[in-house]
Amino acid sequence: MNKRIQLTIIGPFLSLxxxxxxxxxSAEEITIKAGELRLNxxxxxxxxxxxxxxxxxxxxxxxxxxxxxxxxxxQALLADESLNSLAINxxxxxxxxxxAYDCAVPHEHRHEDAVAEIATWVEWLKGQGVDQILVAGxxxxxxxxxxxSQNADANVLGQVLIAPSTWDPEYVEKAYYSRYQKRLADLIxxxxxxxxxxxxxxxxxxxxxxxxxxxxxxxFLSYYQxxxxxxxxxxxxxxxxxxxxxxxxxxxVVKDLPQQLELLEFLNVEFILVxxxxxxxxxxxxxxxxxxxxxxxxxxxxxxQS
Numbered sequence: 001m002n003k004r005i006q007l008t009i010i011g012p013f014l015s016l017x018x019x020x021x022x023x024x025x026s027a028e029e030i031t032i033k034a035g036e037l038r039l040n041x042x043x044x045x046x047x048x049x050x051x052x053x054x055x056x057x058x059x060x061x062x063x064x065x066x067x068x069x070x071x072x073x074x075q076a077l078l079a080d081e082s083l084n085s086l087a088i089n090x091x092x093x094x095x096x097x098x099x100a101y102d103c104a105v106p107h108e109h110r111h112e113d114a115v116a117e118i119a120t121w122v123e124w125l126k127g128q129g130v131d132q133i134l135v136a137g138x139x140x141x142x143x144x145x146x147x148x149s150q151n152a153d154a155n156v157l158g159q160v161l162i163a164p165s166t167w168d169p170e171y172v173e174k175a176y177y178s179r180y181q182k183r184l185a186d187l188i189x190x191x192x193x194x195x196x197x198x199x200x201x202x203x204x205x206x207x208x209x210x211x212x213x214x215x216x217x218x219x220f221l222s223y224y225q226x227x228x229x230x231x232x233x234x235x236x237x238x239x240x241x242x243x244x245x246x247x248x249x250x251x252x253v254v255k256d257l258p259q260q261l262e263l264l265e266f267l268n269v270e271f272i273l274v275x276x277x278x279x280x281x282x283x284x285x286x287x288x289x290x291x292x293x294x295x296x297x298x299x300x301x302x303x304x305q306s
């Protein structure tokens with residue numbers, strides 16, 4: 001597997017793949033219904049129409065939103081490449097959610113809820129005539145994209161996972177104790193004792209939230225003792241969807257990702273280690289992500305034409 005890729009792309013070929021360059025970018029918020037909830041996203045159209053050329057669907061990380069720096073940077077850089085993009089806000093159980101999650105708001109969301117919401121947005125894009133979609137996610141969003149991509153729609157070209165989440169129960173137990181001075185196993189036992197739709201009996205330290213006032217027991221178990229794996233490398237399928245994974249050499253959040261990926265030899269998975277980048281690929285490191293996206297789209301289009 002490659003640790004770094006260098007891209008040399010000829011302009012005329014890109015224009016054939018992505019469509020004619022557009023002088024301006026149209027940005028608007030889109031709101032759609034999913035059951036009782038409204039979902040929202042920012043749509044950037046850098047071509048003459050949403051269905052002209054491939055589109056990148058972007059998913060943010062834990063308790064975050066589509067206005068965070070890495071997502072807005074990627075949308076701007078994708079527009080520079082005349083690539084349309086849709087940056088979604090996962091609802092996290094909140095109607096028409098905007099901005100970072102407020103820890104004081106009751107937590108009823110589950111890690112696995114993202115898969116259905118990603119699928120809902122893919123269906124919406126198909127309804128707009130988009131027939132080439134690259135799904136991409138950052139951090140936990142990368143793991144959620146990988147979970148979705150196990151049964152991806154036929155219009156999904158491939159996936160780009162940016163510092164996707166990893167999971168090691170022993171490490172999580174130690175990290176929880178270090179952060180909150182409480183044994184995670186004790187809280188898991190409490191959660192298991194609650195009714196299926198019940199709440200944790202008292203304020204609970206949950207993800208990034210110290211003493212969150214209300215947390216569903218099912219939500220706590222989803223994030224800390226999941227029925228499905230939270231470890232992104234375990235979600236990858238040999239011979240499955242074309243996958244590009246990027247990791248930063250200075251990432252202190254998913255430090256074990258490069259070591260895990262070294263053990264994989266799937267032909268459909270490409271690993272790129274970006275020297276100097278941290279978990280958020282700040283500043284010019286976002287260019288490396290977009291270069292990888294462009295390269296993936298070009299490669300997949302060439303494969304379809306051959």
